Amino acid sequence: MELSEKLPGTSSIFNSENLPRRDLLAGIATALMVGITGQTDAADAKSQKDRSAGKKNTQGSRGSSDGKNAINGSPEQMTIVKPKHLVKGDTVGIVAPASPLENETEIEYTYKWLKRAGLKYKIGKHIFDSYSDFAGSDENRLADFNSMWADPEVKAVMPMRGGNGAARLLAGIDYELIAKNPKIIVGYSDITSLLIAIHQKTGLVTFHGPMMGGFFEGSYTYCNYLKAVMSNKPLGLITDKEEKELWNPLGPPTRYVIAKGKARGRLTGGCMTLIRQLMGTPYEIDTDGKILFLEDLDAEPHEIDRMLYQLSLAGKLQKAAGIVVGECTNCAPGGSGRNNFPLNVSLDRILEQRLSGLGIPVVYGLRFGHSKEKCTLPLGVMASLEATDGSVRFKIEESATL
Amino acid sequence: MSADQYLSRRTLIKSGTKALISAAILAKGMDKMAEAKNLSKQESGTSNATIAEAVQSRTIVKPNALKPSDRVALLCPAGRPHSPSLINRAVAIVEEMGFRPKVGKNTLKIHGTMAGTDEERLADFEEALSDDSIAAIFCVTGGYGALHLVDKIDWMKLKASPKILVGSDDNCHLLLAAYAKTGLVTFHAPNMDRIVSRQSFDALKAAVTAKNPHSTVKSNYWDIDDSFDGTSQKKARNPEDKWQVDYSYAAVEGQAEGPLMGGNLTALGSLMGTPYQPPFKNAVLFLEDINEDHGILDRWFTNLYLAGALSEISGVAFGDFENCRTKECFNMYSLEDLFGDRMKQEGKPCSFGLPLGQSARSLTAPIGVRVRFDAGKGTIEYLETAVS
Numbered sequence: 001m002e003l004s005e006k007l008p009g010t011s012s013i014f015n016s017e018n019l020p021r022r023d024l025l026a027g028i029a030t031a032l033m034v035g036i037t038g039q040t041d042a043a044d045a046k047s048q049k050d051r052s053a054g055k056k057n058t059q060g061s062r063g064s065s066d067g068k069n070a071i072n073g074s075p076e077q078m079t080i081v082k083p084k085h086l087v088k089g090d091t092v093g094i095v096a097p098a099s100p101l102e103n104e105t106e107i108e109y110t111y112k113w114l115k116r117a118g119l120k121y122k123i124g125k126h127i128f129d130s131y132s133d134f135a136g137s138d139e140n141r142l143a144d145f146n147s148m149w150a151d152p153e154v155k156a157v158m159p160m161r162g163g164n165g166a167a168r169l170l171a172g173i174d175y176e177l178i179a180k181n182p183k184i185i186v187g188y189s190d191i192t193s194l195l196i197a198i199h200q201k202t203g204l205v206t207f208h209g210p211m212m213g214g215f216f217e218g219s220y221t222y223c224n225y226l227k228a229v230m231s232n233k234p235l236g237l238i239t240d241k242e243e244k245e246l247w248n249p250l251g252p253p254t255r256y257v258i259a260k261g262k263a264r265g266r267l268t269g270g271c272m273t274l275i276r277q278l279m280g281t282p283y284e285i286d287t288d289g290k291i292l293f294l295e296d297l298d299a300e301p302h303e304i305d306r307m308l309y310q311l312s313l314a315g316k317l318q319k320a321a322g323i324v325v326g327e328c329t330n331c332a333p334g335g336s337g338r339n340n341f342p343l344n345v346s347l348d349r350i351l352e353q354r355l356s357g358l359g360i361p362v363v364y365g366l367r368f369g370h371s372k373e374k375c376t377l378p379l380g381v382m383a384s385l386e387a388t389d390g391s392v393r394f395k396i397e398e399s400a401t402l
Numbered sequence: 403m404s405a406d407q408y409l410s411r412r413t414l415i416k417s418g419t420k421a422l423i424s425a426a427i428l429a430k431g432m433d434k435m436a437e438a439k440n441l442s443k444q445e446s447g448t449s450n451a452t453i454a455e456a457v458q459s460r461t462i463v464k465p466n467a468l469k470p471s472d473r474v475a476l477l478c479p480a481g482r483p484h485s486p487s488l489i490n491r492a493v494a495i496v497e498e499m500g501f502r503p504k505v506g507k508n509t510l511k512i513h514g515t516m517a518g519t520d521e522e523r524l525a526d527f528e529e530a531l532s533d534d535s536i537a538a539i540f541c542v543t544g545g546y547g548a549l550h551l552v553d554k555i556d557w558m559k560l561k562a563s564p565k566i567l568v569g570s571d572d573n574c575h576l577l578l579a580a581y582a583k584t585g586l587v588t589f590h591a592p593n594m595d596r597i598v599s600r601q602s603f604d605a606l607k608a609a610v611t612a613k614n615p616h617s618t619v620k621s622n623y624w625d626i627d628d629s630f631d632g633t634s635q636k637k638a639r640n641p642e643d644k645w646q647v648d649y650s651y652a653a654v655e656g657q658a659e660g661p662l663m664g665g666n667l668t669a670l671g672s673l674m675g676t677p678y679q680p681p682f683k684n685a686v687l688f689l690e691d692i693n694e695d696h697g698i699l700d701r702w703f704t705n706l707y708l709a710g711a712l713s714e715i716s717g718v719a720f721g722d723f724e725n726c727r728t729k730e731c732f733n734m735y736s737l738e739d740l741f742g743d744r745m746k747q748e749g750k751p752c753s754f755g756l757p758l759g760q761s762a763r764s765l766t767a768p769i770g771v772r773v774r775f776d777a778g779k780g781t782i783e784y785l786e787t788a789v790s
Contacts, residue, residue: 281710
């Protein structure tokens with residue numbers, strides 16, 4: 001939080017020229033960022049080169065061929081559409097396609113932090129409505145959502161929070177309208193369904209990251225978020241937040257390698273419960289040759305096992321080039337507070353059982369998902385994953401915005 | 403729990419199982435060895451004709467009706483029983499029905515929440531499938547783990563020698579996968595550990611024995627015989643007393659006809675998008691679940707809607723959602739509201755509160771048989787027998 005306050009501007013964060021003039025604290029704090037910037041510049045140039053080189057692309061092991069096809073736009077692959085990145089003074093449209101804020105005044109924090117980032121906002125008509133645990137009826141939420149894409153003033157559609165109910169809208173979303181007006185959309189949890197559906201129906205790059213209700217939760221979250229939506233540079237190497245308090249680490253072990261290997265492919269994924277909810281539907285996740293990222297909340301290990309087993313029965317895991325598992329919050333045995341079985345096995349064991357034998361690299365414990373500190377991952381851009389003994393390199397190679 | 407602890411515990415239980423099973427078998431004077439020799443003799447040859455028939459047109463394969471003193475395998479394809487005495491109880495239930503129980507070897511193994519490793523549970527199931535003297539498989543308990551067997555079981559073997567398959571909860575994965583892969587009529591009834599009323603007992607017995615039951619499932623059917631389960635706190639209800647009768651609610655009135663299909667909503671959701679997804683065409687769908695949040699149940703029902711299943715089916719009969727709750731949900735509506743609104747939108751007959759599922763009053767629902775569903779009256783009428 002302190003870090004973010006030191007860095008009110010957004011574009012300046014990524015400007016390495018400013019660095020020597022910063023005070024020591026901010027300098028140390030941004031050292032990571034600068035490292036990324038340096039690498040990403042190179043990566044950008046490289047990916048541009050890859051694109052021009054076309055078929056001669058030989059980087060990566062398993063995912064390379066699929067990635068190459070995607071870049072060359074082979075007929076069965078969709079064309080990737082990138083939204084424009086936000087600049088200061090742009091307006092974001094705040095919607096609630098899933099659940100409403102539990103406490104309506106919390107939105108004041110959102111306004112304050114948007115202002116700090118230099119962004120204006122517009123709110124949907126129905127974001128405080130209520131129908132069951134959704135923010136209003138399906139029709140009203142849908143009307144809000146579609147009207148934000150139609151509004152030329154709105155440069156990004158930002159859900160307030162997840163919860164439940166976004167998948168109920170999928171059949172009514174105007175995908176043609178979205179394809180005509182590519183905009184940034186960021187979310188996680190229940191919003192995963194929108195991200196996957198919109199990405200696969202229109203080719204638009206969507207972002208798995210914090211929402212309006214909490215993009216200011218932590219400095220790591222905030223910086224990564226603004227870097228993703230307010231810059232057109234590749235996100236580059238994903239680095240973890242510096243663990244100041246190592247005495248009592250929360251969350252999973254960082255970057256625990258379940259299976260070693262190298263992979264390259266487009267990113268896709270999100271919250272496992274939602275990926276499961278889309279199985280058998282026209283919005284079912286396509287993992288073919290992609291790097292799949294997964295996270296979840298409030299699921300017992302056996303429920304995670306059920307979801308992963310279903311994905312493997314459908315061939316989704318086998319087709320992926322690599323798998324990155326983020327934080328699974330409250331997913332330890334008994335953690336969800338419901339359906340806990342005696343002698344349940346641990347989540348780590350389940351992940352090992354289900355994911356270690358696929359012959360693709362699998363890493364567990366990156367900081368994304370329902371944790372307070374999370375990075376923003378764009379769906380549909382090229383990424384690479386290298387998992388070896390004691391080191392994991394997870395890199396977003398391509399820029400996600402124009 | 404460490405591996406050592408696991409191991410020591412498992413061996414301890416293992417020896418216990420053996421003693422228990424042999425005691426059960428000896429007590430009833432069954433000869434274990436004689437049955438073991440019966441396997442794999444009259445397989446394959448005779449049944450190839452029936453396979454070809456079933457493949458050509460998606461015909462329904464009906465298992466043979468159970469006769470007195472037929473052998474019934476008691477298996478745990480999913481979770482482990484909470485206590486070994488549940489196996490004894492299941493043995494007693496099967497004997498009271500007039501059949502001869504055979505307890506699977508690995509039913510009391512422990513592997514996490516499951517009754518043994520995948521291989522051990524599969525071995526039990528495969529053994530029962532290939533044993534021609536066994537006419538039916540009754541699942542003892544639910545839990546989690548049956549999904550792991552779905553892609554490992556040789557379904558063609560089941561098709562070749564159809565057996566009665568009874569279960570619910572997680573075992574519903576097996577029922578639906580068997581129906582999807584072979585067209586076999588399977589039986590959704592409370593697992594043996596959840597048969598706690600005379601009503602459930604009689605319904606199961608009638609479904610697996612009677613050649614021509616033509617029975618009807620009514621929504622206000624409730625008659626618990628408390629003496630059946632001494633530990634139950636539930637009081638017997640008097641169906642004559644209107645205050646004690648469970649009423650149904652029809653969100654959309656109307657009639658529907660088609661094969662009865664469905665079961666546990668969580669299990670049905672786990673088979674979506676896989677090769678084991680059951681056919682929805684014209685089906686009268688029945689759904690039930692246990693110990694689940696309304697928000698999660700709405701997710702899986704939305705999954706069916708997005709997959710187009712709700713427009714393919716002819717109606718939905720919602721069974722018992724026991725201990726399903728609105729806990730930790732923000733202003734959560736009831737399932738009647740959430741599902742009912744969706745069904746109103748689809749315009750398909752649907753009613754709530756049918757005695758199907760895993761509660762004390764639950765009846766047996768044979769998956770695959772043709773039924774007539776009347777949402778307004780809250781009844782399901784069987785148009786054909788479940789067994790041949």
